[in-house]
Amino acid sequence: MGSSVRELAAATPGTRDRYIDLLRVASLGTVVFGHWLMAAVTGDGIGNLLAVVPELQVVTWALQIMPVFFFVGGFSHALSYRSLRRKQAGGSVYAAFLRARLQRLLRPTMVFILVWGAAALVVQLLGGDGGLTGVALRLVAQPLWFIGIYLAMVAFTPPLLALHERYGWGAFGALVAAAALVDTLRFALGVPFVEFLNFAFVWLAVHQLGFLRADGRIRVPAALAAVGLAGAAALVALGPYPLSMVGMPGEKVSNMAPPTLALLCHGLWLVGAVELLKGPGTRFVGRARVWRTVVAANGMAMTAFLWHLTAMLGVYGAMLALGVTLPEPATGAWWAQVPPRIVAAVAVTALLVAVFRTFERPAPTAPGSGSGGPVAALGITLCLLGVLGLSMVGFGGMLEGRSAVLVAVRVTAPAAVAMALGGWLLVERAGRAARA
Template structure:
């Protein structure tokens, strides 16, 4: 049985930072809206509006809001880990932390993967997977999973990086920032091959580290942070080898996203500073009961909506083709005229999919306390920490691999290179499922009798 949004809103502790919940919803909502807008589908295939109209790439300086989500993740992870540690009586809590943070993330993600894998297999067995639009759809529907893979890595690294933060504060962030600078110097100035992939860790973990600083109230000059980040990003784009777009563009030689660059890290700094400037006004707004219930409700379905929003968009375009409704060339007047209708229909279809799959994201309703004290209590089995670490490693590799391979080559052995190792979609799915099982079993409990 799951708790309702009203129940959770009314049970909100007085000290909860409601603004963080709003930022989480706003970040995922912005990504969803951006994907719906940027999809440039025509009879020739699926493209990117930002490539068709390069002048619109400046919009990514506001719409590329994933750094805010990772920043919020750092804040939440710090609070969650510390809470578990306080209640642990000195017992290692790594496995408990992983299970607690991953349960609501992995369940809806793996359901999405299994459902889409079954659909992709059926389409390919029927011989319809080689069409241009069908092939593009099967390839792109898993691409947003990259963010979940990166997020899993952040969860895994939280304990050691939190300890580093507690010891060194801003210097720990500066170390990650400096490492990202060194990587880009080696990449662009010295031409060192493959070094750029290290910035998948340094850039995103640096943004995540800012969340730790917020948790301790150490971001005291957000205006300075925003100005420095914006100026840094602008200078790097103007005078360096970095493109204007803060999202990946098809066919570009250098992407700010894959792998991440110093320009994207500066972009993240300015976004974090900017959202911190709005803490006061947002806090007063979120104090309204109706507003807060809406944020709680949206948080309860945000991950499900994110996972299924591309499915809804592809269904809209598929319906257009099936009904014989013309697909105008992207960025033409006729195309822009259809945009509001397509987005409204995609939003409605996403709502239907959320209604079907939200149960896999919903947290369980807390169980009632027993009338009498139990004679036994669970305790975590020895060695659960290493098992959890192995599980989350498999999960993140599987999810990242699937975001790269797509689902178009389930039957023909299509592979993509993940950390110098070729991986196929079936292997990626197996790694994700196997890793999730390991994380769940890392908490296998044994019963011990209580004294007294």
């Protein structure tokens, strides 16, 4: 494996923006570290360190870095779609684009769903899905929300890229205005269910910033960072928005679910900040050893993200099985356990990556023939709904019909699994037909 990474790193063209690859790895790594750090597990259940020590919620303004990943996605999707469009002038490339962009995302995700779905069935049949095990079966599915949002971004890339190419910053501004209108209707007028629209408007606005970066239109990143930081601070200080940029248990208003205008402003300041660091970041990743590390990490980043909570819960489960005392969160003894717990979680994640990373390696792709677009659109819609539904209901209660509300529709775990797998197969079929 080391030789292949070395060869890939050596074959990297000089025109590649390596800083974008560094941002992708760093953003996912920060999210993983944040989850490991914030989990507060005791013999009675699983809590959140930020709820135990509310003063620490300010750190989410640095650790909630998922907007950077979506920004990077916008940049990469713009380049990928334009490349396919150039290779096949005059025809639709939608199905081939979806398959090319989603292989390394959906293949490891479907394996994760199948493995955990089967494990959940076995656990329930054996009657062991209560207590901490039941909580774990729900918790391991939560990162799938990110996969669902990313699927929507890929699905909407062609029309939103067309709007960007016509209106530039105007297309981004329209999404920001739509997000602000949704929050106004939600908080000022009390319109029900309207807040769910911001799952699209907020995250697609951040994604749109990636298009702008691809065209070199983010010329004053300091201004973007300043406006975003000032806007987020003002909204939190004066409005109904909480301090935390991640979801908190029991809170009436969350900046994350659904996303708010405050989270969008947070995304603006993060994008501006990473763009300000582009110079030194590019020089850093230009070092041969650093670049090889980034190449290796990018080849397994999604697998590690999918399984990192499984690793963390495995570590806690082993501690409980061995009779290791789990101190009260935020105490001195708890903080003393943090470094060895994280080291152990890294080790278990590495083992899981070694087992499952092969599914993250994509098959070769080629320009499409212009067919398969409607099938691909149906497939990605089903996959998106299934993955988002599973992130909400979890793997627990597979045989009991336990459900969760996805926007206004109740979804059970078996139905979510079926939609996710069926949608993935449709995307694969349409993509292959487009290449034939």
